[in-house]
Amino acid sequence: MLIKKRMKVKLFILITIPFLVVLTGCGEFKDIDKMVFVSMIGIDETDDPEKPYKIILKLYVPTSSFRQNPTPEYTYLSKNGKTLAETISILESHLDKELDFGHSKLIVVGEKILQNDNYKEILDFLIRRPDIQMISYFAVGRPNAEEIIKFLPAGETALQPTIFNYFDNNGAESSYIISTFLFDFRRRLKEEGIDPILPIVEMNEPKTHFIINKSIVLADNRPPYELDTDKTLLFKTLSMNAKTIFFAVKREREYFVSRIDSIKSKYNVNVENNKASIKIEMKLAGVITESKNTLSSKELSRYSKMLDEEMKEKVSEFIHEMKREGYDPFGFGLKYYAHTLPKNRMTHEEWLEAYKNADVEVVVKSNLKSTGSIQ
Amino acid sequence: MSSKVNLSWIASQFEDKNDLIQKKLELDHKQITVLFIKSLIDQELYQKYIINPFFELPTQEQFNLYLFALPQFQEVPSKEKALYFVMEGNVLIEIQDNLYSLDFKLSKNSDVNSTSVETTIHGSELALSDNLMTNINVIRSSYHQPSLMIEYFEKGEVNKPKMALIYDDKKVKRKALESIREKLEKIDMQVITEAPQFNTLLNDQRYSLFPKMLLTERPDRIVYNLAGGKVILLVDGSPQSMIAPVVFFDFMTTMEDNYHTLAISYYLKLLRYIGIFVCILLPGIYIGAVSFSPEVFRTELMLTIAGSRMGVPFTSFVEVLFMLFFMELLLEASIRLPKAISATAATVGGLILGTAVTEAALASNIMVIIVSAVAISTFVIPVNEMAFAIRIVRLILIVIASIFGLAGLTLGFLCFIMYLVNLTSFGEPYLRFYNYRKGNQDSEGQA
Amino acid sequence: MSRFYYYLVMINMIANIISAVPTILLRYRNDGAVLSLIVGIILGLVIVIVYTKFFNAFPGKTFPELLVQTTSKWFYYPLLFFMAVMWFIAGISTLITYSFLLIRYLTPDIPIMLIGLTLILSIIFGCFMKTDRVLYTIEIVFVINFPIIIFIIIKAYTSKNLNWDFIREAMLHVVQAPNIHAVSSSIFLFLGVVNLVIFNRFFTQKQNFGLKQIIVLVFIAIATTFTTYFIPIGFHGSETVGELIYPWIATSDSMRMRYFVIERLVYVFLLLYLSMAFLSILIHWHVAVELFKYIFKLEKMKFKGINIGYIILIVFFTVSSLYIIVSLTEYQLFQYSKYFFNIAVVNFFAMIFLFIYIIRRMKGANKKANES
Known part of the structure; x- marks a missing residue:
């Protein structure tokens, strides 16, 4: 017993002494005020083939008191270079502090980068670095990343860049904004059977705020395909990411807008004899919020029918367009793989071919519950 | 003769x-x-x-x-x-x-005192007295069991105070009782005046950080613990008693827990345990987050901290120690001072020092908040001796956190748990969850 | 069964999420990993049940004690030594993996030597605690961490970004023939029960081990295995997940806590798994230390009241694991882990035959004792 007790004392000393020794020579101590946090990363393509990348970093400038100084302050670093890692290490030499990427929440690439395959290299770099969040948002900047990064919209406060709120669904809950996380971009890019889709960030003309309502679909060996505002909305609806959408129906002399707040959609992909058929079932529920004509509550089922038809038309048109061009942001291919045993599967090329010629069937069941406060 | x-x-x-x-x-x-x-x-x-x-x-x-x-x-x-x-x-x-x-003994000190250390809102306000016989009278009159045993003995070669070892013969943990008797035999002291001295006298580990006996002045706590099979030590002339063996959780209960309704007492317990976590870990977390891994916490928080640290000449480690040092001084000082002055001292120290330090940019605002949060949560621990021990543990964890950051803090905390588990109070493991099975039908033994 | 038994089994399963097991499994995702998982679950459960029944037959007895009673010296000393080394390596593999994780994600500025040393120093003294104290430590740490584990799992399963199509696609690979490496690494998840060789000392009463307990174990086994393998696939796709060195770290980095003080779940995950790794190493090394103690009679090596044997063991553990940490690369780690899992699984299956032998001998011994 006694020896054990003595042992314990010695063990205690054995533990503490190395700690104290190490403490005295501790050189890893790096205080937060010696660091500078990156808020967003922008990557553009230059015309110089020697230095194809231009990196723009937006850095937070900490303020001593948020209340005293609510206007946002940022500093920017930019540099052209051949590879991303080298360029960033050169950028670090421009600062007296250490760059910390752990808080960067948005990566904006210039539109030009998407034209060639450079974005794969960028993605590789971003994923490989452990300190860059896999949950940072990935977006496309128009006209280029630099302008988006350097743009301060009116009404922005310190510490909270407005642009994050767009993607967060925290402030704005728009049905036009696609938010793509870095890891989501990566898996869509690398997996067969699903294609990445990225939001496009623009500025309005007098440059007071951002506009994010378009998106861009990427696919192997094809130029990026841009989705306009309506198609972005349809995509969000189909992928069940939208919470509420407003959808206009113009048919049979009626013209009304419905607010759909419950959206359920299901895809089914069947392949028989190398002939693919895609079946999409949607269930919608909502209310009518605006109408040119007087509506009658009795006829709600008729309006629902009209909504069905309108939606069906738009959706099938959209999907036909997508498959004609050979883009698959919905993951129909993945759906197909998920229902087919590995040995029975077509190769990717075969599938792409089958997808192009696939039959599309859209079934919409909507249920309009009310005409709003008035008939 | x-x-x-x-x-x-x-x-x-x-x-x-x-x-x-x-x-x-x-x-x-x-x-x-x-x-x-x-x-x-x-x-x-x-x-x-x-x-x-x-x-x-x-x-x-x-x-x-x-x-x-x-x-x-x-x-x-x-x-x-x-x-x-x-x-x-x-x-x-x-x-x-x-x-x-x-x-025909005349005792002028046989009145029971009112509680001064373990004050509660509910429950009795009366504590033990300075007189052994009165104390035994108080205990006997609220614990009606023929199996209640009282053994008298004397220790202390010079002043020879009368002491009593009290336990319920049917419920007492035999192993603990034997070990206490054995250790009492070995006591070699000239003067024994107060019961708390036993905490060191009966402890063979000189460097032990945590109390192995519970000091109490409340008769209800004594009765409660007697029923739990524990042994009480009383010394004539001392208004405090020692309870042994104890486990960690004894230090986290107040007698009031039994007087509240279930929901309230669970809520208060939860509060207390969160308090102990905050008080041990918070300074370490601050150091780890500020100096090692600023990417852990959310951006707004880290930027606020970074902003409030602007112009502070110390590293986070020194900053924490600096502020904690003054807080500990303040605590010590307010114990020694007369009651009338101590309130003023706390105000002067806490409020004025706190504001002045941030005005002078010697510490960040957030640091002041953390130090006061830590100070408050220290007081949540119901038994003082535990609070003292926790304060020392906190210092150790601060040192570890300033070497290895958050990972070190976690490891340090795990080691702290391991240390507590490895402690023994008179044969009883100091920290473990109880076996809530009926009776003593444990399916596992001690090895 | 006593709740401590479940801790032993569960901690090995949970802690291995950060070890090489998921990486190895995911590497064989197109070569029969799914069927290997199923085979692994069945074989693993066989091991769990056999070991539990065996040790339950001899309450309070450790494996070395049983061996001494039934076999001869030339047999049990090498066997025990082999097992001790095995368990020491099991601890090291967790230790190295976690050191690599720390330097990669949490404390990139601290030299790896120091990280390793801190981890070792904080654990090694705990390994010399008494067996019951080790179990109490496990219980407390586990209970503190359990809500966080549940939180992370719920968070993962309810995440919008978990794409079930990837999981379904991966599940369909079930038709491929199982792969030996994948099978053995999925069996390794179940080897927590082997810790009973020493921890049986604590279970002095005969335990209740019937159908109900087995059903609980089956449920735990399926839930952990499924989560270990399929959640990373659901987040990172069935093809690209194999590129990830630490699939679970990447997975936890793909979840976000929008309103909490810590926004990136990966840090909660890292700190949580620091505790889990701590427990796992503590258990493994406690068994290793006890076995070494038994083989070399370390209690008796004393010099001026100081137990030299213990110090030699501590120094040996520290130095050898530090050497391995510094010299190993990630690739080697995974390769060697693979072989280690294979050896471990084969060995612990072979031991079942030894158990049958021991049971016979013990019956004979008991009969003799009764007759005389």
């Missing part, structure tokens, strides 16, 4: 100090000799029960019988015992060469 010789031996021990009174009374064939220390006995009782009957009762036999019937009556086995009885406040009576002792 005759009782005469004994009496003169006792008297010689006191070397004719005038406090000791020896009187010979003779009347109509009745003859007794009394011996006592005047300042220790209750003179009224003496008058009423010895002097009056002596003169009123007709014969020596009747007087003898009368004395024999008194509840204070005791036989005296030896002269050493006789000496001890005299010093305890007994009156020695020598009748026909026999020596008897009568307990």
Whole structure:
């Protein structure tokens, strides 16, 4: 017993002494005020083939008191270079502090980068670095990343860049904004059977705020395909990411807008004899919020029918367009793989071919519950 | 040996100090000799029960019988015992060469105190008294079991206070009781004045950080623990008692927990445990987050911290130690100061120092918030001794966090748990979850 | 069964999420990993049940004690030594993986030597605690961490970004023939029960081990295995998940706590798994230390009241694991882990035959004792 007790004392000393020794020579101590946090990363393509990348970093400038100084302050670093890692290490030499990427929440690439395959290299770099969040948002900047990064919209406060709120669904809950996380971009890019889709960030003309309502679909060996505002909305609806959408129906002399707040959609992909058929079932529920004509509550089922038809038309048109061009942001291919045993599967090329010629069937069941406060 | 010789031996021990009174009374064939220390006995009782009957009762036999019937009556086995009885406040009576002792002890300190350390809102406000007999009276009168055992003994070579070891014979943990007895045997001290001394006397690990016995002044806690099979140590002249063996969770309960409704007492317990986590970990988390991994916490928070640290000349580690040091000083100071001043001291120290330090940019605003949060949560721990130990653990964890950041802090905390688990209080593991099975039908044993 | 038994089994399963097991499994995702998982679950459960029944038959007895009673010296000393080394390596593999994780994600500025040393120093003294104290430590740490584990799992399963199509696609690979490496690494998840060789000392009463307990174990086994393998696929796709060195770290980095003080779940995950790794190493090394103690009679090596044997063991553990940490690369780690899992699984299956032998001998011994 006694020896054990003595042992314990010695063990205690054995533990503490190395700690104290190490403490005295501790050189890893790096205080937060010696660091500078990156808020967003922008990557553009230059015309110089020697230095194809231009990196723009937006850095937070900490303020001593948020209340005293609510206007946002940022500093920017930019540099052209051949590879991303080298360029960033050169950028670090421009600062007296250490760059910390752990808080960067948005990566904006210039539109030009998407034209060639450079974005794969960028993605590789971003994923490989452990300190860059896999949950940072990935977006496309128009006209280029630099302008988006350097743009301060009116009404922005310190510490909270407005642009994050767009993607967060925290402030704005728009049905036009696609938010793509870095890891989501990566898996869509690398997996067969699903294609990445990225939001496009623009500025309005007098440059007071951002506009994010378009998106861009990427696919192997094809130029990026841009989705306009309506198609972005349809995509969000189909992928069940939208919470509420407003959808206009113009048919049979009626013209009304419905607010759909419950959206359920299901895809089914069947392949028989190398002939693919895609079946999409949607269930919608909502209310009518605006109408040119007087509506009658009795006829709600008729309006629902009209909504069905309108939606069906738009959706099938959209999907036909997508498959004609050979883009698959919905993951129909993945759906197909998920229902087919590995040995029975077509190769990717075969599938792409089958997808192009696939039959599309859209079934919409909507249920309009009310005409709003008035008939 | 005759009782005469004994009496003169006792008297010689006191070397004719005038406090000791020896009187010979003779009347109509009745003859007794009394011996006592005047300042220790209750003179009224003496008058009423010895002097009056002596003169009123007709014969020596009747007087003898009368004395024999008194509840204070005791036989005296030896002269050493006789000496001890005299010093305890007994009156020695020598009748026909026999020596008897009568307990007429006068105690002026037998009133029960009101609680001063373990104050509660609900429950009794009364604590133990300074008198051992009163204390035992208090305990016995609220614990009605014939199996309640009280063993008296003396320790401390010089002052020899009377002590009591109290336990419920049916419920007590035998192993713990044996170990306590064994350790009591080994005590080698000149002076023992207070019960809390046992905490160090019965502990063989000199460097142990955590208390192995629980100090309490509340009779209800004593009764509660007796029923739980624990052993109570009381010392005459000390208004505090020690409870052993104890486990970590004993230090986290207040008696009030039993007086609240279930939901409230669980809520309060939860609050307390969160408090202990905050108070141990918060400074370490600050250091780890500020100096090692600023990417852990959310951006807004880290930027606020970074902003508030602007212009602070110290690294986070020094900053934390600097502020904690003053907080600890403040705590110490307010214990020593008289009550009237201590409130002022706390205000001056806490408020003025805090604001001035941030104004002068010696520490960040957030640091001041953290230090005060830590100080408040320290007070949530119900038993003081545990709070002291926790304060030291906190310092150790700060040091570890400043070497290895958050990972080190986590490891340090795990080691702290391991250390607590490895501690033993009189054979009982210090920290473990109880087996809530019925009875003692554990399916696993100790290895 | 006593709840401590479940801790032993579960901690090995949970802690291996950060070890090489998911990486190895995911590497064989197109070569029969799914069927291997199923085979692994069945074989693993066989091991769990056999070991539990065996040790339950001899309550309070450790494996070395049983061996001494039934076999001869030339047999049990090498066997025990082999097992001790095995368990030491099991601890090291967790230790190295976690050191690599720390330097990669949490404390990139601290040299790896120091990280390793801190981890070792904080654990090694705990390994010399008494067996019951080790179990109490496990219980407390586990209970503190359990809500966080549940939180992360719920968070993962309810995440919008978990794409079930990837999981379904991966599940369809079930038709491929199982792969030996994948099978053995999925069996390794179940080897927590082997810790009973020493920890059986604590279970002095005969335990209740019937159908109900087995059903609980089956449920735990399926839930952990499924989560270990399929959640990373659901987040990172069935093809690209194989590129990830630490699939679970990437997975936890793909979840976000929008309103909490810590926004990136990966840091909660890292700190949580620091505790889990701590427990796992503590268990493994406790068994290793006890076995070494038994083989070399370390209690008796004393010099001026100081137990030299213990110090030698501590120094040996520290130095050898530090050497391995510094010299190993990630690739080697995974390669060697693979072989280690294979050896471990084969060995612990072979031991079942030894158990049958021991049971016979013990019956004979008991009969003799009864007759005389």
